[in-house]
Amino acid sequence: MAANSQFSIAVHVLAMLAKSCDERIKSDYLAKSVNTNPVVIRRLLCSLHEANLVVSQTGACGGTCLSKQPEEISLLEVFNAVAKSEVFSLHPNTPNQDCFIGRNIQRVLGGLQTEIDAAIQGKLARYTLRDVIESVEDKTVAV
Amino acid sequence: MAANSQFSIAVHVLAMLAKSCDERIKSDYLAKSVNTNPVVIRRLLCSLHEANLVVSQTGACGGTCLSKQPEEISLLEVFNAVAKSEVFSLHPNTPNQDCFIGRNIQRVLGGLQTEIDAAIQGKLARYTLRDVIESVEDKTVAV
DNA sequence: TTGGTTTGTATCAGCGCTTGTTACAGAAGT
DNA sequence: ACTTCTGTAACAAGCGCTGATACAAACCAA
Numbered sequence: 001m002a003a004n005s006q007f008s009i010a011v012h013v014l015a016m017l018a019k020s021c022d023e024r025i026k027s028d029y030l031a032k033s034v035n036t037n038p039v040v041i042r043r044l045l046c047s048l049h050e051a052n053l054v055v056s057q058t059g060a061c062g063g064t065c066l067s068k069q070p071e072e073i074s075l076l077e078v079f080n081a082v083a084k085s086e087v088f089s090l091h092p093n094t095p096n097q098d099c100f101i102g103r104n105i106q107r108v109l110g111g112l113q114t115e116i117d118a119a120i121q122g123k124l125a126r127y128t129l130r131d132v133i134e135s136v137e138d139k140t141v142a143v
Numbered sequence: 144m145a146a147n148s149q150f151s152i153a154v155h156v157l158a159m160l161a162k163s164c165d166e167r168i169k170s171d172y173l174a175k176s177v178n179t180n181p182v183v184i185r186r187l188l189c190s191l192h193e194a195n196l197v198v199s200q201t202g203a204c205g206g207t208c209l210s211k212q213p214e215e216i217s218l219l220e221v222f223n224a225v226a227k228s229e230v231f232s233l234h235p236n237t238p239n240q241d242c243f244i245g246r247n248i249q250r251v252l253g254g255l256q257t258e259i260d261a262a263i264q265g266k267l268a269r270y271t272l273r274d275v276i277e278s279v280e281d282k283t284v285a286v
Numbered sequence: 287t288t289g290g291t292t293t294g295t296a297t298c299a300g301c302g303c304t305t306g307t308t309a310c311a312g313a314a315g316t
Numbered sequence: 317a318c319t320t321c322t323g324t325a326a327c328a329a330g331c332g333c334t335g336a337t338a339c340a341a342a343c344c345a346a
Binding site: 002003004005006007008009011012015016019032033034035036075079083085086087088089090091092093094095096099100101102104105106107108109111112115116119120122123124127132135136137 | 145146147148149150151152154155158159162175176177178179218222226228229230231232233234235236237238239242243244245247248249251252254255258259262263265266267270275278279280282
């Protein structure tokens with residue numbers, strides 16, 4: 001499948017916006033840095049806008065800028081704005097309910113999924129866009 | 144995309160095998176419980192065999208059984224046998240290397256990915272197939 | 287008001303992955 | 317030999333993501 005890279009692109013774009021402070025940035029410019037089509041960026045910005053992370057303006061001299069300070073934007077917010085976190089999917093077809101395992105396995109797997117989800121979200125909640133920018137600027141730091 | 148449910152099916156199948164002890168189980172039987180095609184099951188069993196989790200036998204009276212005790216099979220092993228754990232993908236196209244952010248963002252995101260990966264694997268490592276079976280049998284337990 | 291710029295959004299083709307299916311060779315028991 | 321069952325190849329269908337074109341609406345400037 002074409003893997004979902006929306007989160008990566010979102011972080012990239014938001015980092016660009018953060019570096020530009022209050023200046024409005026055009027989707028064309030962002031697209032060149034991300035190396036994709038401007039419409040892909042605009043679609044993404046739309047999701048970020050719905051999550052109240054950015055503000056856009058149409059028209060001449062339009063563009064997008066952050067709606068908050070970088071330290072107020074956690075990566076969890078970004079993730080929830082553009083991605084879904086399921087590490088694995090449950091059965092595509094309902095298991096046979098006449099079978100003891102089939103009748104109960106989805107409940108168990110669902111619980112596991114929830115637990116893993118919480119772990120992922122916990123990790124993401126620890127970082128803000130500010131941390132990302134600092135990591136980008138510091139070649140010695142991992143995240 | 145068609146979401147990857149191999150891990151779910153794998154756990155389901157392994158739980159069935161565990162409940163049947165040393166008896167050899169046919170892919171047809173497993174397929175009925177999972178509610179899919181026997182070939183899908185055989186393909187999956189092939190991966191599980193490569194990870195040394197099951198043993199199969201061809202021919203009349205053939206079938207598959209676990210190669211170890213349920214308490215010796217961690218969900219992490221199962222996961223690594225059939226799935227890939229990336230919660231998000233990096234950029235499909237290489238970012239613009241002439242841009243400061245573009246040049247450094249993938250390193251940062253890669254680090255984050257690694258960290259999240261470790262968290263997921265840590266969660267999965269905590270549970271064994273035995274735990275799954277106990278949860279399936281006990282309606283009051285989450286995982 | 288007119289014209290140019292930029293976003294928002296619809297629409298579509300292409301790609302890759304997963305699933306489900308048929309088919310058949312090879313292995314194993316009777 | 318004959319039957320049973322796995323292993324595996326091959327293929328169609330479905331779905332999600334990406335990338336691209338197109339255009340209406342919003343906005344600024346002259």
